[in-house]
Structure formats: structure tokens, C-alpha cells
Amino acid sequence: MNTRGGDGCPRKKADAAQDRDAGDKPPTPVIAAFKVFQQELDTKHDKYERLVKISRDVTIESKRTIFLLHRVTSVPNAEEILNEAEVKLDGVRQKIGQIAEELRGEDIYQFHRAFTPGIQEYVEAVSFLHYIRHRSLISLEEINASLVFMRTEEDAAETLLPGTHVLTFQVTPSDYLLGVADLTGELMRMCISSVGNGDIDTPFQLSQFLRQIHDGFSYIGNTGPYEVSKKLHTLRQSLAKVEDACYALRVRGSEIPKHMLADVFSSRTTLIDPEEGVV
Amino acid sequence: MQQRLSLNKPTQDKESETGPVTFLSGEQYRVCSGVKPLTRRRKKRFVIKRTVVSLASIELHPIRICTKNKLVHITNHMSVTEMFSHIQGFLGADQDVREDIRKVVQLLEQAAREILTVLQSVHQPSGFKEIPSKCARARELFCTVKTHIADLKTKFPAEQYYRFQEHWRFVLQRLAFLVTFVVYLESETLVTREAAAQILGIEVVREKGFHLDVEDYLAGVLIMASELSRLAVNSVTAGDYTRPLRISNFINELDSGFRLLNLKNDPLRKRYDGLKYDVKKIEEVVYDLSIRGLAKEAESAGDK
DSSP states (O other), rough: HHHHHHHHHHHHHHHHHHHHHHHSOOOOOOHHHHHHHHHHHHHHHHHHHHHHHHHHHHHHHHHHHHHHHHGGOOSSSSHHHHHHHHHHHHHHHHHHHHHHHHHHTSSSSSSSSHHHHHHHHHHHHHHHHHHHHSOOOHHHHHHHHTTTEOOSSSSSTTHHHHHEEHHHHOHHHHHHHHHHHHHHHHHHHHHHHHHHHTTTTTHHHHHHHHHHHHHHHHHHGGOOOHHHHHHHHHHHHHHHHHHHHHHHHHHHTTTTTTGGHHHHHHHTTTTOOTTTOOO | GGGGTTSSOOOOGGGGGSSSSOOOOOEEEEEEEOSSSOOOOHHHHHHHHHHOOOTTTTTSOOOOOOSSSEEEEEEOOOOOHHHHHHHHHHHHHHHHHHHHHHHHHHHHHHHHHHHHHHHHHHGGGGGGGGGHHHHHHHHHHHHHHHHHHHHTTTSSSGGGGGGGGHHHHHHHHHHHHHHHHHHHHHHSOOOHHHHHHHHHHHSGGGSSSSBBBBBHHHHHHHHHHHHHHHHHHHHHTTTTHHHHHHHHHHHHHHHHHHTOOOOOHHHHHHHHHTTHHHHHHHHHHHHHHHHHHHHHHHHHHHHH
């Protein structure tokens, strides 16, 4: 932000100087060409900044949704929270609709770096909600399916009048993968906190699910983008934590009072060597 | 990837209520409240409608319509493993494309090096007389560049330019530099972006396909500026005292052009920061010439 503000000032001066020059003599072809470039670059940078801003909003709202969803384990009426999360995510989707609007007629990869963090966070939130509801992994197609926006001046969705246009936002496979990798961290937290609430089944379900995801990532290996391999390391740590939790539950669950179990895991997980891994 | 392009395939009647759903693996779809069961004719209309929406990966992920009000359950058939092998399919295809691009880019780099070698000889004392012939030779070599770029265009979908841009960004900047340099040596003017793109056999605007991005063009111009500061020095050594003055005027004009741009903190900005040293260098050369009266002498020689 600061840099933009800083840029603004000399630019005005340059413009003023240019205007003075223009009064004296017509601008040379070079100057005229650079004026065109100036416009083109400014348009591009402005668009980029707008996208960054929307992406940041998407990130914040998605994070809040995730925090909300973590409350699910400790509340009796889970459905209410899930619905609330759904409403929040609808808000996020509207924001993504704005991104789609900005990207109309553009190459999405030109501005991909501006909004990829937000999209990853959204994937994380939406897949977390999906997991809590259905105990399964949301597919890329399902995510993309909910990111289709009808923009109409009037309610013309039925007839698809010329005034209507359909806007879609496509989550790229690598954004999806990175979002899912983040999801595993949330699942690990959910596992630990559910034990604290005396829920003995969830950790086992979660460890199975995480194992499947881990296998999936191992299958992809290094064909994926660079960031995926970085996240794979964190994933392995999360999986180890969950597996250890399940181990502790099985071995000692009958002996230890439930409220102390959480302490047992935390002391165990510190012993894990981060370099230790299957692959 | 291609078999997913099944948008027009009639789905089961019941499911067609969900709009053009082609991938029936989800658990819940939000379905457009307004959309009645789509007849096939409608669907076609919809498809036509959608092609208007230009989207990079439209063929990779068929679209479905949805809005807020109605939820339709579709049972989930896809396991985690299937999902990941599905994604792996995308990534594998992506890698193949990158591999192909890399091969062509290597050829392009080779061609660019050849042109550079031809043009480097203008810095030799003997090279100054040969400038026109060297430029003609470089122009010939640009023809091979053209064919390589034409080949490169076929390696990936035209609308995914920016997805793979980093592969050819460097070489395209080099080529932009070479084009601007050749045109400068020939006519002592700055080549327009349009003309530069034409020499390389590419477009200027993104919508038309493989194009010369404005930032790449500007980067090429900046590389030329430092080449010209070198040329100014060497032309004095070779006894050509007028050239530095002309270069100086040209570079000053470029400098004021770049001053008009509001650059972000990006690679182009970094390169632009180097321009002032080139300007300074050339000014020093002009200074040296003028205090020794060499510039004037050259001018009067030019007048005769």
C-alpha cells in the first residue's frame, strides 16, 4: 500500500512536467508510446491490487469459518453451526464472484498469484465443512460447481436472456491440492479436540481419512507443484500426531481419565523426529 | 482431459434437472432455482451461451449452473484415491506440456544466441562499417526464430499463455532486445511494440494469441539501453565521435519515457533502476568528447 502511495506522488509531478512539455512541442513518438504503456501497466496493476484485496477478504472470512467449525465438537447442536458456516461461505462465494467478475475476459493465470492464497483458504474451509457433514473429501468438481454465478440485471436466470451472463470461477488443481493439504492440519486439530470432549470414534475415523489423503499425496509425489511437496512434510506431522492419538487411545484409553488424554498426546508428539517419514 | 468435454452428452433424465451436470459425483449441488428441467435444445443454447465466457480451463472442468435456493442430492461415488488419481491426471498432462515447451524454448535460446553473436561484432572497430550487413544477417536469423515461435504456439492452448509464461519469458525478453537493437542500428529509432512483435511473428494484444507482453518489450528496451552505452564507448574508440551524441539523445528520450511509467516493485523496476547508470555512462562519454572539442569537430565534419 505504501509503495503505491509513494508512487502516486512522483507520478503527478511527472505528469505535470509532461503536460508542460506538451505545451511547448508535440510529444515525440517515443513519449507517446510510453504514455500508452503507462496506461496499460496502470490498468494491470490496479486490477492486481483489487484482486489482492478481495483475496485477503476471502482468506479472513474463510479462516473465521474454520474457527467456527472447530466449535462443532463441543456444542450439542452441531447442525446450527454448520448452517451458520454455510451462510458465511455463501458470503465468501460472493467475494469469489467479484474475483470472477474482475477476471472476465482475462487470462486467469496472469493474475493467479494475486488471489491464490484466498482460494486455498476457501478450499480449506469448504472441504472442512464438507468433511464434517459427509465424512468424505469434496471433489474439485464440486467446489467449482458452487462457484458459478449468474449475473443479471433482472431476474432472467430462467430464460437466459441476452442480458444474462454466466460467470464461473475455476479452482485450479494445484490450488485444490494445496487447500486439501491445509485441511489436514485442521483435521488434526479437530481430532485432538474431539478427544478432549470424550469422543472416541472421531479420532479413528479421522486417522483413516488422513491416511487416505496422505496416500493420495504420496501418489502425486513430485509431479505436483513445488509447494505441494513442502506441505507434504506438515501433512506427515499431522498424520503422525493423529495416529499417535489413536494409539494412545487404544492402549491406554481404558486406564486414563479422558480429560488427561490430551496431555498424553501432546507429550508424545514432541518426540517425533520431523525427518522421520515413509517416503 | 478431453473425455470430460462431455457437456452435450445427454445426462440421465432425472439428473438433467440439475442443469448441465456432467460429473455426477458430488453429494450436494446447489441448483439454479430458475432452471426448469433442461431440454436438449435448451442445453445447447446454454452451451453456446457459455462459450461466450472465455475461461482458460473451461474444457477441463465442465460447468454446472447453480444458485442458492435448492439443494439436490447426488450420491458420492468418488473415493479419496480416485480423486487424487484424477488430480494426478491433470498434473501429468501439465508436465507433458511443460516438457514440450521447454524443448522449443531451448531451440529459441540457441537462435537468440546466434543473433547476439552476429550483433556483438558491431563493437569491434572494424564492425562499424559492417553494421548494415550485420543487421541484414540478423534479420535473416529472425526467420528461424519466427518458425520456432510458430512451433511454440502449437504446444499449448493459446488462452493459457500466462500459465506457462515463465518458460519463455527470459528468451522473449532477449529477443525483444535483439529486435530493438537491430532496428536501432538500422534506423536509430525505437522500434514500436507492434513492429517488434511483427518481426518475431507474434501478436500485440493478448486476445489474438501468443503476444509480446508489454513488460517483456520494455525489459528488452532496457537491455538495449545498456548495450547502447557500451556501443557509445566503443564507437569513440573506433573514432566515430558523432554516434555517442546521437545515442545520448536517444537514451535521454527513453529515460523520460520510462519516467512516465509507474512501476511496481517487480523485475522490470529493478531493471529500470539500472537505466540511470547507462544514462550516466553515456553522458560521461559526451562530456569527454565535448571538453576536448571532439564533438564539435565531428559536428562540423558532419556539416561538410
